[in-house]
Amino acid sequence: MERRIVHLNIAHFYASVEEICDPGLKNEPFVVAKGGRSRTVVIDVSRPAYEEGARRGMSLEFVQRRLKGIRIIAPREELYRRAENRVYKLASRFSPAVESLPGGHLFLDISGMGRLFGRPVDLAARIRREINDGAGILPVAGLAANKLVSKVATRVVRPDGFVAVSPGDERNFLRHQTVSLLPGIGKKLSERMELFGITEMGELADLTDPEVSALFGKAGPRLRDAARGIDLNPVAPHPSGLVRLRTQRVLDTDTIDQTVLRLHLYLLAEDLGARLRSDNLSARRVELSVVYTDSERVELRVTFREPIHLDRDLFAAAEGLLDRALARRVRVRSLGLSVSSLMLEYGPLDIFAPPESAKQESLQRTIDKIRGRFGREAVRMGFTLIRQPEEA
């Protein structure tokens, strides 16, 4: 069966949601950012602000200096999450395989839906329209044989547009596209490619294995295959029903000792990490709850653009939250850690993962393998050996 994958990309997603809530913002330049903090970065920009040069990830201070008097809207994560869910539900009417990624990205596998909904090109247009009618947001839509090409297709025409790449024409379509439109090729890599005279995907696609390996190392052949439009990753839908994983430790003795608290926290992160990876899941949100001796409770959360699943990353997130949570000089009774915004592991990005990240991934896999065979105690992080906390 011919694979047909739709990618829907809602440009300026958070800004678009704000415009829906306040139509007065329409056609106005504004940015979504947490104001009043130093080193704040811009989370999203409206289309007029984009046209004036503002970009996501710029420092708010820089944007304010360049665009005097630009309006700043505080982010409302709950609202964006609801909007994402709405779009997800609308898309789910047309396929059981819908993968939602942060920031207004959706993939749908519509292979074999012809009998129900007609030709893929018409179905893709219909899905786009239903989202426009049902959620008030018009996504850019790309239809192709795989996720990678459908994603590039939306990048070719965004912020508005629709593209249907015919089966078998993937490489042809990519040939003259700017190489930086390939997912994962950032500014630095793109500059490096330009240095080698590679500006179009076709120039990367034409390289042989030895050539591409010499220029870009181990990742080279896979980058080259991406430029040829090769991508076998399936659309990974949300695991139905599973929305959150949670674990908790009540301390044997209430304490304010940060070394001990970090140690417990690491074990919690390890526990969640193992559960996530055993189901091939990743999480975008990490939540920490701290209960003090006097029963007062503090809950904090952090949300990531890209989902995480390594013990190291989960612990780093939890540790950051703990630092913020411990504002009182009162002993802690229990720690709880949970992860949500779960999704099945998203494959294609790993081909662009920097070497350090690939190393960590490999290390984690090895640790999991050893523990799977010899038990959890067989391999441990050095600092957890300092003092063995009591299990609750």
Place this chain on the structure above:
Amino acid sequence: MIEQAEKIMAEIRIGTSGYDYLDWKDSFYPSGIDRTEFLSHYSRNFTTVELNFSYYRMPSARQLAGIKERAGSLLDFSIKAHESLTHKIDHASWKDSARAFRAALAPLLEADRLSAVLLQFPFSFHYQPENRRYLDRLLAEMQGLPLVAEFRGADWLNNRVFDALRERGVGYCSVDAPQLKGLPPSLDVVTSSLAYIRFHGRNEKNWWGSDAAARFDYLYKEDELKGWIARIKSMAQSTRKVRIYFNNHSRGQAPANAILLKRLLSEEGVPGLF
């Protein structure tokens, strides 16, 4: 979430690519009608037409003035550029052709009845430096006209071309054609204040290796045109004019489909001068 209906501000018109077809008699044209009456009959049913005789024969101002008169006061025109500008380019004389073509448009321009000049490039016009330079010079020579570019070669459909069209205020022609390897992807992108769509039919069997009559012998089904409603609405949200033409001209199928699309858009409540 609060519902937000985007307002469609564009003026949408629907017509056919050409109107002077004898095989439309007994279907779109009444059987007893004289050929000289074709245009007035056409203009009672449609508000726009794409003139394509101008591709085969360099039009003259007198000829276009005559067509304008016969068409009544409501019909507006898109016109396909002469083959010497797109298919049979002679590097020594193309500028003369461009000037002659522009001069012929005067009656339509003066009456504000010209919607678009369609530059349709063949499959053999590849995305190569020489052709890119030519296109740049042609667009400069034709500057000031409401230009639209249609590429049959998929290699032109890249982000740099779209940016270049935007910079020059030139529209991109979206097409509906079979989803076959080698044909450009079905792609909508608005690059100027004019969105332009051509329906060529989906005759996959006869597309390659057949004459035009067989290639464009296709009648769209209602469901297939319904798939376009969303795309037309989306384009109409971000431009000022939308022109839609059916080129599946065999046996009166183009006007039949144009009428069907008019009905579908009206049923959807899409405003337009259909």
